[in-house]
Amino acid sequence: MSIEQFSVRGRLADTGEGITGDELQLAARNHGIPLEALRYDVTPAGLHYVLVHYDIPAGSAATWRLEVDGCVDQPMSFGLTELRAMGRRTVRVTLECAGNGRAALQPRPISQPWLNEAVGTAEWTGVLLSDLLENAGIRSDAVDVVFTGADHGVERGVEQDYQRGLSLGEALGSGAIIAWEMNGDPLPPQHGYPLRLVVPGWYGMASVKWLRSIELIDHEFDGFQNAVAYRIRQEAGELGTAITRIEPRALLVPPGFPDFMSRHRFVAAGTVTLEGKAWSGWAPIERVDVSTDAGVTWHPAKLDAPGNDEFAWRSFSHDWAATPGEHVITVRAVDSSGREQPVEAPWNRGGFANNSAQRITVLVT
Amino acid sequence: MSIEQFSVRGRLADTGEGITGDELQLAARNHGIPLEALRYDVTPAGLHYVLVHYDIPAGSAATWRLEVDGCVDQPMSFGLTELRAMGRRTVRVTLECAGNGRAALQPRPISQPWLNEAVGTAEWTGVLLSDLLENAGIRSDAVDVVFTGADHGVERGVEQDYQRGLSLGEALGSGAIIAWEMNGDPLPPQHGYPLRLVVPGWYGMASVKWLRSIELIDHEFDGFQNAVAYRIRQEAGELGTAITRIEPRALLVPPGFPDFMSRHRFVAAGTVTLEGKAWSGWAPIERVDVSTDAGVTWHPAKLDAPGNDEFAWRSFSHDWAATPGEHVITVRAVDSSGREQPVEAPWNRGGFANNSAQRITVLVT
Structure with a gap:
């Protein structure tokens, strides 16, 4: 038996089919915001929605490294101490899971079964992504920026590190930050400890957690989470359109x-x-x-x-x-x-x- | 339409019936420990299981009052500052929801659909319940101790504040504490901020959150959560046996x-x-x-x-x-x-x- 055979494919629920055991496993480990917690302007960490594709990786702020390479003048590697020395900016951002509302659709796509609670607002502290990239020197052939997390797993038969790309324009213009604090404390494990990307205005899939690498590439990124997973489609085979910013x-x-x-x-x-x-x-x-x-x-x-x-x-x-x-x-x-x-x-x-x-x-x- | 008519009764799932929309609502707001977080000896707050019967109440440590009355020599009322002055003890406790494992049973009782992840271990800091009660003076007619939380709702047609009783012997002998800190920080809202009971060794239902009252009574407590909800039964109508300590x-x-x-x-x-x-x-x-x-x-x-x-x-x-x-x-x-x-x-x-x-x-x- 191979990894591909052992993995579960996406499907639609049958008419009247209740939530499945696989969906329940995801619902039991991930969680939304209890709606009464919408009373807080800033969501306490344990109440902010959490969606983790694979496992929460173990990592240490003391030894964590972020590699920046590809189409840059100077490949660089940063520890948290070095990042902290580059600047400190705090931004309040509402993050929502792109799959929020999924379980209310008919027919129901089988995946993490959110109703309407996959949201939260936190104050993220870190360094501006644009400052970091400009520090490394952006080469003129750079097209996309690829962010890789330390979380590793299999999705629809494809073994992968969680990875998302942004165009260079989006990466520089979105106000994205590389964050090491949430609400004034070190990131909790489930929110990316010790380091994560936060892309304001975008659905949560763009904000790569447990960030260990930023690579500038000279072509459009075609990794699984951009080209296969997070796309609006009517039929399984079609190209579809990329999911980007949060709908009102x-x-x-x-x-x-x-x-x-x-x-x-x-x-x-x-x-x-x-x-x-x-x-x-x-x-x-x-x-x-x-x-x-x-x-x-x-x-x-x-x-x-x-x-x-x-x-x-x-x-x-x-x-x-x-x-x-x-x-x-x-x-x-x-x-x-x-x-x-x-x-x-x-x-x-x-x-x-x-x-x-x-x-x-x-x-x- | 009355409150009783508007409330949902307990039932068993039909053969092959998937997880229902009601169960999913509970699974989306409550959550278990992601199993990889069993690697931590002390569970970070946002990863510890959470089960809230009604809504998380809003409360403030500055104005919170705990009333102690009933069969005591001297009814007393405490703010958090007064409780902190009475002593400070930290105890590491594993709490597990009494409903853990429910969703794996056949037929499946319809309620919060836990698989096996409703557990966590935290360091709780507070004052010993026995010190607090001895301070108030336990009268010889005291039989049970009733703990009331600020969380209010309806369950199987019964409007109630969440309330649980312990026998006086259990209350004094269990090492229970009245806690205001979890893992060295003020309690998070979902874990009982600003004040809760923690009863070591017992399933979580005994550890009343958002604790606002302790009453000593001269008879056995027959409130909903002791006499109706948390009991082992084979048939709906029978008395059943009380759920107490955590099974291995x-x-x-x-x-x-x-x-x-x-x-x-x-x-x-x-x-x-x-x-x-x-x-x-x-x-x-x-x-x-x-x-x-x-x-x-x-x-x-x-x-x-x-x-x-x-x-x-x-x-x-x-x-x-x-x-x-x-x-x-x-x-x-x-x-x-x-x-x-x-x-x-x-x-x-x-x-x-x-x-x-x-x-x-x-x-x-």
């Missing part, structure tokens, strides 16, 4: 208190302040609309003042005059590029970028 | 590297050191046996020296001469009370205390 989304803190099993909510009648967070990787949030009648009527939410960080979520609130009975609350975000979060996003085969509107069922008593 | 279990760090979707493992032929952790809430671990042929033959693992903390897991290792082909690795723990972890634990209707042996499928290449 708003999520509410579910009001009142929950039923343990169904997570249905119970709220006392009267004025209820609904609050939540909205974000987009394309442009600042411009409007959030809330509906308390399952989308029949919509009301503009009050937006808090924007912060200094372009790709951190924005808080919003809406006062709801809750009357007894069952209600379905839903919410939509619009950004200043004109992108509107749909009530129901179009289906795609990998289950990516599904920003369909959140629905919360509430009993007002 | 061993878990291995899965060797080699994984397939993303199936978590099958790939290992290079040669000597492979298998390592893991074993624990029991009844007595110290006395033996761990490893099998690399799906339980046909067993080999005693090498146990590391025990630590100072009676209810923290113990490390073990076993050198395996891995030969090419497919292998199933499995492991069992035995404690000094004579309790042996079974290959397959007996079924019960709530899916509790299922310590059936872990099985890891490995392809050696």
Whole structure:
């Protein structure tokens, strides 16, 4: 038996097929943000979503090396002490998994089964990627920048280190940082300790964790995670389009208190302040609309003042005059590029970028 | 519609029924330890298992109050500053969810669908519960001690604050502490910030988080979590037996590297050191046996020296001469009370205390 035969291929769930044992294994080890934690502007580390493709590698800040080579004037190698000496910048960034919303699609693509909770916002501290690259000297034949993590595994038959590429323009223009701190502490193991890339505005797959190598190459990167995995497709065989920036989304803190099993909510009648967070990787949030009648009527939410960080979520609130009975609350975000979060996003085969509107069922008593 | 009607009742999955949407909601917000994190003797906070029945409450260390009343000479109320002045003790404790292993049972009880990863070990710092109670003066009519958290919700139609009771003997004799630190930092929100109970040796349901009240009562506590929820039953209507201490279990760090979707493992032929952790809430671990042929033959693992903390897991290792082909690795723990972890634990209707042996499928290449 070979590695390829021993690996599981992607497929769609059959009609009515429940979540599989393989999906459950992923759901049990990875996790989303408990939605009540949307109350924090900066998500505490253990509540921020986590998606790890393979295993969390063991590494030590004392001995970690980052290699920078390929189309550079001077190949370089950095320890954490040397990186810290190059500068220190902190940026607040909302990261969301590209597969967020996957498990709500019909038919359901079988992979990590996110509902709508694969998001979090942290303050990442490190050195600007552009400073690092300019230090090494970018040669004129450089086209793409390839980031390699220390995490190693097999995906759809292909053995690999986790690896993603950005075009040189994206790498220099995105404000990406090489980070060694999350919320003022060393990175937790599951968030890339001791070193990771953070690409503001992009879905999480771009922000390579356990970063050990940056290579500039003279052609377009065609590695698995860029060319095969993270693409929007309708059919299995087609080329598809690359997944890049985060589509607009708003999520509410579910009001009142929950039923343990169904997570249905119970709220006392009267004025209820609904609050939540909205974000987009394309442009600042411009409007959030809330509906308390399952989308029949919509009301503009009050937006808090924007912060200094372009790709951190924005808080919003809406006062709801809750009357007894069952209600379905839903919410939509619009950004200043004109992108509107749909009530129901179009289906795609990998289950990516599904920003369909959140629905919360509430009993007002 | 009433609160009771709006709440979901417990049930068993139908034959072949996949994990349900309700189970997935719980799996997406709660999480286990990624098994590779068994390499840490003390689990970093964000990797320790988390099970929250309702929502994580918002609370502040500056204003939090713990009330101690009922059958005491002197009802008392404590802020965190006053508790810190009473003493400071750190204890390393392995906590495991009573529902660990539930999703592997046939038929499957529908609730939080743990496989085998609902465990973690932390260093908890606080004041001894027995010191606190003796300070308040235990009256001779005290029978049970009731711990109430700030988390509020509905479970099987019953609205409640999360509440658990211990007998007075258990409360005084278990070495339980009222903790405000985890691994040297303030408790993370999901682990009970700012204050929680930790009962060494007991399944996690006893260690009430967001602790706001301790009441001594003159009769046996019959609240939902003691009398209804956490009991071993074969049939829905029966009284059942209370769940208390943690049954022995061993878990291995899965060797080699994984397939993303199936978590099958790939290992290079040669000597492979298998390592893991074993624990029991009844007595110290006395033996761990490893099998690399799906339980046909067993080999005693090498146990590391025990630590100072009676209810923290113990490390073990076993050198395996891995030969090419497919292998199933499995492991069992035995404690000094004579309790042996079974290959397959007996079924019960709530899916509790299922310590059936872990099985890891490995392809050696």
